[in-house]
Amino acid sequence: MAKQEINIGMIGYQFMGKAHSHAYRDIPFFFDSEVKPVLKALAGRNEAEVNKAAETMGWESTETDWRRLIEREDIDVIDIVTPNHTHAEMAIAAAEAGKHIITEKPLALTLEEAKAMYRAVQKNKVIHMVCHNYRFAPAVQYAKRLIEDDRLGRIYHFRADYLQDFIMDPSFPLVWRLKKEVSGSGALGDIGAHSIDLARFLVGEIMELVGTMETFVKKRPLGEMAGGLKAESEKDQYGEVTVDDAVAFLAKFSNGALGTFEATRFAGGNRNKNKFELNGEKGSIRWDMENMNLLDVYLVDDEPGLQGFRTINCTEEEHPYVGAYWPPGHIIGYEHTFIHLLYEFLQGITKQSQPYPSFLDGVRNQAVLQAVEQSAESRRWVKVEQFG
């Protein structure tokens, strides 16, 4: 039987553009799915650059105005992989045109924008997702299964660090990620938002928190992102950094668990150390993105003398998603988290069943980001708005 084709229109084509393009191409290759995503059109502002990117990544056509992409009748899905200040306008326009939407994280620049995006997708009854890809690592999905099967019992602690170091050099330029009007916040929204998503996925809602933020390098030379986390400095001119370089906060979950969170881009030697530990009454788990196939598990009921963390290589058929790839022990990587997320998104469209994380998850995540900023400013505990 012919597979159902879903035509994708993507806006933006650098770091995340590459991750999403690759994922769409691999879905029908590895997964036995009735759906085939078609890389129909890629939008960018610079004609020569967008044409070059389309050719490299295998897109059929290009547009130099994202509004034109959204108007096209041959497009079913709008995929937004542009900086954060563009997400709301693009997603609301896409929803009004009846397109299904996947948006990169954080969902928006502000909580108000995020709510408006959620209302638009609800009103227009389109399928929506926000790209918190790390929850789609098979080891994290397996951790979720252990929690749901009550293998860890009541959860006491969730402890997350997201550590990077790519902006430590003071000559690293003032790219969009360091400007509040474009990114909303710094380490908090860029990487802390991922830890918040993992926390909400595994433990539940964050009810209140207290936090602090710091900006270590306050001025930088002007410049632009140049693919991945690289950047190019364009001018011998300096501008002010208007976001946090680092953030830490303490949180209380609705189920009584305590959370501690740290996100920084100044943790020298840590390139993408997204890790967490969770402690429950019957056991503990810990995970680290830099060794993403591995899950450390400790179970209180293990035999005395043999107690301790065991390390599981989550590449067995029992572990979510990995059966689609290679034999056990033949590990997978970063790009596979996007394949799994976008696979769920496409399944959601064909089955008309809303997948997660949805825009509502994006709004609740944004409410935590806002509360952290309010707490850092007021130097007080802040209640997190429980939306929806």
Ligand SMILES: NC(=O)c1ccc[n+]([C@@H]2O[C@H](COP(=O)([O-])OP(=O)(O)OC[C@H]3O[C@@H](n4cnc5c(N)ncnc54)[C@H](O)[C@@H]3O)[C@@H](O)[C@H]2O)c1
């Ligand atoms: N899920 C993840 O792990 C992850 C990782 C990195 C980035 N992100 C998110 O993905 C988004 C994009 O980040 P990136 O690292 O790919 O950025 P990037 O700077 O590498 O690429 C941004 C792209 O958007 C285009 N663009 C910028 N402004 C535009 C506009 N006004 N109209 C049309 N196109 C525009 C640029 O030309 C470029 O193609 C951000 O929201 C970021 O937070 C998510």
